[in-house]
Amino acid sequence: MNTKGELNRSVRNTKKRLRESLIKLVGEKPLSAVTVSELTEDADVNRSTFYFHYKDVYDMVTEMENLFLADFSVALGALEQKSHDTITILFKCLESHMDLCRILLGANGDMSFVEKMKRIVELKCSRIWKDAVPDLSDEETAIFDSFVVGGVMSTLQAWVRDNDRQPAEAIAGVLNRLVLDGICPVVANWQGNQRQV
Amino acid sequence: MNTKGELNRSVRNTKKRLRESLIKLVGEKPLSAVTVSELTEDADVNRSTFYFHYKDVYDMVTEMENLFLADFSVALGALEQKSHDTITILFKCLESHMDLCRILLGANGDMSFVEKMKRIVELKCSRIWKDAVPDLSDEETAIFDSFVVGGVMSTLQAWVRDNDRQPAEAIAGVLNRLVLDGICPVVANWQGNQRQV
DNA sequence: ATTAAATTCCAACAATGTGTTGAAAATTCA
DNA sequence: TGAATTTTCAACACATTGTTGGAATTTAAT
Numbered sequence: 001m002n003t004k005g006e007l008n009r010s011v012r013n014t015k016k017r018l019r020e021s022l023i024k025l026v027g028e029k030p031l032s033a034v035t036v037s038e039l040t041e042d043a044d045v046n047r048s049t050f051y052f053h054y055k056d057v058y059d060m061v062t063e064m065e066n067l068f069l070a071d072f073s074v075a076l077g078a079l080e081q082k083s084h085d086t087i088t089i090l091f092k093c094l095e096s097h098m099d100l101c102r103i104l105l106g107a108n109g110d111m112s113f114v115e116k117m118k119r120i121v122e123l124k125c126s127r128i129w130k131d132a133v134p135d136l137s138d139e140e141t142a143i144f145d146s147f148v149v150g151g152v153m154s155t156l157q158a159w160v161r162d163n164d165r166q167p168a169e170a171i172a173g174v175l176n177r178l179v180l181d182g183i184c185p186v187v188a189n190w191q192g193n194q195r196q197v
Numbered sequence: 198m199n200t201k202g203e204l205n206r207s208v209r210n211t212k213k214r215l216r217e218s219l220i221k222l223v224g225e226k227p228l229s230a231v232t233v234s235e236l237t238e239d240a241d242v243n244r245s246t247f248y249f250h251y252k253d254v255y256d257m258v259t260e261m262e263n264l265f266l267a268d269f270s271v272a273l274g275a276l277e278q279k280s281h282d283t284i285t286i287l288f289k290c291l292e293s294h295m296d297l298c299r300i301l302l303g304a305n306g307d308m309s310f311v312e313k314m315k316r317i318v319e320l321k322c323s324r325i326w327k328d329a330v331p332d333l334s335d336e337e338t339a340i341f342d343s344f345v346v347g348g349v350m351s352t353l354q355a356w357v358r359d360n361d362r363q364p365a366e367a368i369a370g371v372l373n374r375l376v377l378d379g380i381c382p383v384v385a386n387w388q389g390n391q392r393q394v
Numbered sequence: 395a396t397t398a399a400a401t402t403c404c405a406a407c408a409a410t411g412t413g414t415t416g417a418a419a420a421t422t423c424a
Numbered sequence: 425t426g427a428a429t430t431t432t433c434a435a436c437a438c439a440t441t442g443t444t445g446g447a448a449t450t451t452a453a454t
Contacts, residue, residue, distance in 0.1 A: 010401055010450060032229050032255070037440060046403050051442065058229070107312050112304035118351075139363060143352060143371045150351020151344040154315075158343040166336060174340045182383040186375055207421060207430055234411060243432050248413065 015053065017043040019064060022057075023099050030108040031061065065104065065113050068097045073120050086124060087152065087175050091168030094160060105157045114153060122149045128179075129187050136190065144187055148179060212250065214240040216261060219254075220296050227305040228258065262301065262310050265294045270317050283321060284349065284372050288365030291357060302354045311350060319346045325376075326384055333387065341384055345376060 007015075021043035025034045034057055040047045054060040075093040076086070094101050104113045126145050129136055136144075155175060159165055204212075218240035222231045231254055237244045251257040272290040273283070291298050301310045323342050326333055333341075352372060356362055 008401065008451060014402080035440060036442090047441095048404080048443090049402055052401075056441090107309035109308040111306040111308055111311075114308075115304050140371065142355065143368060144375075146351045146355040147348040147372065147375055150354075151348035153351070154343045154347020155340060157347075158339065171340060174337065175344065178341075178344055178380060178383055182379040183375060186379040205422060205430065211431080232411060233413090244412095245414090245433075246431055249430075253412090 011053070014043075014045055014049060017045060018050065018060065022060065022064075023103065026103050026108075031057070031103070031110075032108075061104075061110065064100055065110070065116070068100055069116055069120065071097065072117065076120060076124055087172040088168055090121070090152075090156065091159070091172060094156060095168065098160070101160050105160050114157075118149050118153055121152060125149055125152075128184065132184065133188055133190065136187070140190065144183070148183055151175075151178070208250070211240075211242055211246060214242060215247065215257065219257065219261075220300065223300050223305075228254070228300070228307075229305075258301075258307065261297055262307070262313070265297055266313055266317065268294065269314065273317060273321055284369040285365055287318070287349075287353065288356070288369060291353060292365065295357070298357050302357050311354075315346050315350055318349060322346055322349075325381065329381065330385055330387065333384070337387065341380070345380055348372075348375070 018039065021039055022034065025039060025042060036047060036050055036057060039057065040050050050060075054063070072090075072093050075089050104110045122145050125148050126141060129141055129144055152175060155171060159168075159171055215236065218236055219231065222236060222239060233244060233247055233254060236254065237247050247257075251260070269287075269290050272286050301307045319342050322345050323338060326338055326341055349372060352368060356365075356368055
């Protein structure tokens with residue numbers, strides 16, 4: 001294993017072939033049923049070579065997840081306060097990792113991956129309340145966070161799963177309105193008022 | 198296998214022991230790492246007996262999931278339009294299946310289980326828009342659904358995961374306000390108006 | 395082009411788990 | 425009690441795992 005970040009050409013090719021085979025196989029059966037043997041056979045890579053790089057299939061998936069999450073995190077971190085474009089950028093990032101995302105966000109997906117994505121999105125969201133309504137308790141903030149982040153993630157998942165996807169901008173628009181016109185006012189007027197129906 | 202729903206006493210005991218052992222083992226390692234051998238050994242059940250009832254560990258988990266989902270579905274279906282209490286009832290139901298829910302809703306959880314829960318919650322939610330705003334397109338309805346259902350589920354997950362949980366009523370109150378005062382008005386005024394900030 | 399390091403391949407290994415079988419023993423319920 | 429169901433037990437062939445040592449190949453830098 002190479003401790004430095006640089007990768008050999010053969011390493012690059014080997015891992016790429018393994019990734020392609022994994023995505024192909026997970027299209028046919030759940031990840032839990034994918035064995036190292038069939039994976040390496042499909043990828044035409046010696047089984048020992050697999051173990052030279054990875055501990056097991058899940059270890060490999062984790063690497064793939066992290067490759068995406070790095071992109072995802074950068075995409076989100078790039079923009080500062082321009083929160084209106086935020087959600088659109090999320091969609092674009094998912095679009096460029098569609099194969100992987102469909103696997104990890106679908107049924108038979110990986111909950112820990114979803115949790116990691118949520119945590120990244122949450123960093124952006126929680127700042128919205130923190131800035132707008134500074135005197136909000138931690139408990140309340142946590143609830144708002146989990147609701148909005150969960151709502152956004154769920155919509156992303158549905159979008160990825162859908163075969164004839166609507167344009168990213170359309171959904172981003174709806175989400176923005178729900179959050180900015182729906183949730184934010186409720187949060188802003190939170191202190192000491194009852195439900196007004 | 199018994200085709201009728203009634204269960205032998207020995208079957209009840211066997212399955213109960215297996216369930217207890219599974220919950221114990223999943224507390225120590227991810228579900229994917231739990232083998233039939235160690236499960237039956239811990240439960241003090243012969244391995245053949247396991248295969249007499251289940252195809253594999255996932256098959257057994259599916260049965261456990263369905264036992265809960267039946268309760269969950271009944272709890273939700275019981276109330277008619279009294280949407281204010283809906284979310285509280287959700288929490289109570291989770292509370293009585295806490296061990297299982299912590300496993301299935303946590304990291305290392307089961308995405309397909311979350312999807313099944315979502316579908317049940319969605320039946321309740323989508324009716325809210327359908328009744329209030331009849332002339333909403335299917336695409337828009339789908340987005341509202343996935344956002345709100347995802348938000349509710351995410352909050353439930355966070356609540357289950359938390360070790361010192363707030364009382365169910367507190368969170369239910371926040372969720373109700375977010376949905377009824379935040380989301381619903383936006384949906385109701387949806388037709389032909391721009392964002393008003 | 396040479397060379398040292400890194401990577402891949404190959405064959406073999408013990409160990410573990412899988413899923414199934416058949417027959418005996420035990421349990422359940424009527 | 426007796427028939428049906430369930431559990432146990434031992435054994436089986438089979439696949440996967442994770443690791444080994446050494447040979448062959450590829451890489452990247454001089």
